[in-house]
Amino acid sequence: MATLHEHSNGWHPGELAMHRLLKVPTSSHGNPTNAGLSSAHGYRVSISSLAAFGTLDAQGRPWTTVWGGERGFARPVAQNILGVQSLVDRAHDPVAQALLSGAGESDGDAAPPIVRPADGGKMMSGLSFDLETRDRVKLAGKMVVGSLELRLADGRGDSSSVGEAQIGMLVQEALGNCPKYINKKDVVLHLPAPRLLWSSSSSSSSPLALPAEALTLIEKADMLFLSSTNGTTMDTNHRGGPAGFIRVVSNSPITTEDSSNGGSGIVIAYPEFSGNRLYQSLGNLHVNPRIGVCIPDYDTSDVLYLTGETQLLVGAQAAALMPHTKLVVKIAVREARLVRDGLPFRAQAEEPSPYNPPVRRLATEGGLAASLLDTGATASEAREGGAVATLVCREVITPNINRFTFTLASSGTSKQPVALWQPGQHVTLDFGAELDHGWSHMRNDDPQSLNDDFVRTFTVSNTPPPPSSASNPQNTELQITARRHGPVTRLLWTHQLRAAAPLEIPVVGFGGGEGFRISSGSSSNKKAVFVAGGVGITPLLAQAPGLFLSAAAASGSNTSQPPALSLLWSLRAADLGLAVDTFRRLPGLAPLTRLFVTGGDKEEDETAAAALHEIIGEKQVVSRRRMARSDLLGAKAGVQAKFYVCAGPEMTGVVLAWLGDGEEVVTESFNY
Structure with a gap:
């Protein structure tokens, strides 16, 4: 989060840079983050059953964890002071270790040692969230006091690693967030029995590659939590979507001591969906690429902790890695820990967010047409050149299936021959100019439209004309046979063919490999x-x-x-x-x-x-x-x-x- 009085209107340089990069106007009303912990924010935190917390380790690297399990575990205890009481994994939770490193075990009935960080407190951030109501509140400030009391785990697992953390957090900034991309779940308190399954730093020669259990956890995850810092304050936030929205870009074995074997280690990526356009997390990452990520498994209480460096991919770079996406966060992981049964809660899935778009897969997993991937162009950039498909005929085959005929022509003043497809290939068309209504924060009447680029791919269902006919673009006809489903086909079904303005759709490209050609x-x-x-x-x-x-x-x-x-x-x-x-x-x-x-x-x-x-x-x-x-x-x-x-x-x-x-x-x- 921005420090409210550090810069004009409360924005810090990273946030302003992201506004310029993404061509987003900076609000003249200033940063909406509130100073301190208001009574309204305090109440919202107190009725939430979970919270993610972030802090920095001794090397200045961010880490993130999730604590709680029952309402009231975090609540205001004094003006701008949030009290937090939760079971934690003392042996493997990187945030618990960084915040409470000076808290040893109590002796007998003695009170546990108290940790009072120097310089007025240790920088930290938080995100309280309620998975039943989708409410969330961001917090930033310092831990001013903390303690860690030993709790036994009923003889299961490594019982010595479970403790009860109590911290006092001085809240300097708070901000309520929207409910988008939070998938509803029913949370219950759980007594963990943590066991370290794998760590990238367990030895100097440990291979930095995720094991199968971690890959499975990532594939099923519909939520992650991330922490970042601009050097002055920290920010912890949530990213959610459909299961599988986090993609593994690389998992090539590479040792922490020797990278000469050509492996690229662990690289993951996730799409940044449409948000409030404050870009507080991304603003931090713009000035300081370090990030800490926590990926929980709500079914098993397993958890994957990651820390690494980010690369923010915008426009063509984002689309080249993850088609249909304008903004991607790519993370090169430097250290990771996979812990079995390490979280003090479990949750049963209830209702996914209506704002979740479909899974955005990597280009290497099959994405947009080959010509788009080869050039790295975004769909919007394709509007500036190439071909245009004009709808000229609609034939009803069944009540749910129609055939559409388009004529292809070079766009603009160019009269270059139109590229032809091969039998069995598909065409990618950009309907954004017709259907994209621009950004809005929330759109409950049509939540899927917020992240829809309206780029669609259809198999071409007619044979291409002889190559010689491409010299006369007006004679090149392309047909698609499609089932009615969603806004694009609804437009094709209902467009008036005799309207004064014809339906002209930019062609992004043709794709489809030789492998599916008979x-x-x-x-x-x-x-x-x-x-x-x-x-x-x-x-x-x-x-x-x-x-x-x-x-x-x-x-x-x-x-x-x-x-x-x-x-x-x-x-x-x-x-x-x-x-x-x-x-x-x-x-x-x-x-x-x-x-x-x-x-x-x-x-x-x-x-x-x-x-x-x-x-x-x-x-x-x-x-x-x-x-x-x-x-x-x-x-x-x-x-x-x-x-x-x-x-x-x-x-x-x-x-x-x-x-x-x-x-x-x-x-x-x-x-x-």
């Missing part, structure tokens, strides 16, 4: 088995015409030959119209298909069923049931096969489990 004829000695769920058929739509031509060329025949292909397609009964449309456009595909129809009944959509029967006749193409493992393995027909799976996560997981490790499989998801 080979046929002489170029492959394996049969292709394509497994699709619903609109997962779209990668095949643009490839099928070429597959039939390749099969004919390989046979030396002038007539169309069936490629070495089997299609297993699971489709809802309400979407049978998509199968009708597909088989009409690609008549040679029906004999190669097994269609598994789920939901509804045989009479539910008589029109589509009759049309389907007219196309495929009496062939045993349609099965009114779910796909089974025997269908999948039977599609191989005793030959070598390569499986292509494009479906939702649940279906993909089932198919992969059926196939096991002995088959060649490539997958494509709907989460680009």
Whole structure:
């Protein structure tokens, strides 16, 4: 937090620098942080059951922990003095060690030794938070007094490491925070039995790489707590999101003494979602990149403590690491501790925050189109150049699935040829100019819009034109076949095609590797088995015409030959119209298909069923049931096969489990 009277209007240089960097206006009303601990803030702290605390160790490195477990463990005890009483892990909690390093064990019935830091107190910060109401209050100041009393852990684990900490914190600054990104939980007090599972500094030759238990904890975490300092005060805050919002960038083994082996150690990253735009934590990190992070496991009371240095990635740098993200905090970890059952509370998940955006995965895990990743450009930068897609036609296939046709043209005054896609690739389009309404602190009517960049990726469902046609951009047509879901498809569904202003969408780029492109004829000695769920058929739509031509060329025949292909397609009964449309456009595909129809009944959509029967006749193409493992393995027909799976996560997981490790499989998801 800023020191209120240190700088004009209460902002410190790091916060002002972040405002300039992110082109955010600095409020003329000044920093809203309050001096001291008001009665209102004190009450909010006293009814919260948890608080994160941060301080610096002897080397000046920040660390963070979480204490509490019941309401009232922290409460005002005098003017601007917060009293805190909590069970702590004396042996492994870095904050307890740094604050209470002079507190030894009491002798018999004697009172525990009192710690009174020199120079008026030891710098610390806190964040009280209530996981039932999503309330939180930030605190900054000093520990002026503390003690640590031995508590036994009922004979479990390392009982000598559990103690009861009591501290008096002089609160110099306080600020109430908004409830965004706090996932509701039901907290209960817990008697811990701490045990150190792993530490990066347990010996001079310890490898600085996270063990499997730590990676699992990070993957399931929906919350972290961080502490930072600008040299004058500290700040402790919360970052939350969906489980998995923290990503591991690197976990290459590297020893603390020798980094010549080329490993890069532990590097994690998380996205900075839309907040109050004060940038108090990021302002500290801008002037001092050191950070302390605590990642709790509310189910088990396990905890991962980290300290390291940050790099703030903005704009193109952020998008290159984590697509769809404008601001990323990247942390190079210097020391870490993983403690089993180290926290004095547990909590049961109740309700995720409605403001949580989807998980932002790293570019290396599969993100935006390849052209965007290659250039490191952000989607907004792509608006300044490249191609524009103009919506010219909308065809209703089913009530929930439409086909949209766009014409491609060079943007601006440029008449450069438009880049073409390859069959099976996807296109990334930026709808931000149409749907982004700008920043607001809260938006309860549409919480997901706060962190939505409105950049979407769709598989291109038509074959590209001959390369020569790209010289005339107006003749280049691109089609996408999509299910209605969310604000972007809602716009495509409802836009008036005859409106005076056409719907023109910047093209960010085309993507999709060679791995999901089907080979046929002489170029492959394996049969292709394509497994699709619903609109997962779209990668095949643009490839099928070429597959039939390749099969004919390989046979030396002038007539169309069936490629070495089997299609297993699971489709809802309400979407049978998509199968009708597909088989009409690609008549040679029906004999190669097994269609598994789920939901509804045989009479539910008589029109589509009759049309389907007219196309495929009496062939045993349609099965009114779910796909089974025997269908999948039977599609191989005793030959070598390569499986292509494009479906939702649940279906993909089932198919992969059926196939096991002995088959060649490539997958494509709907989460680009």
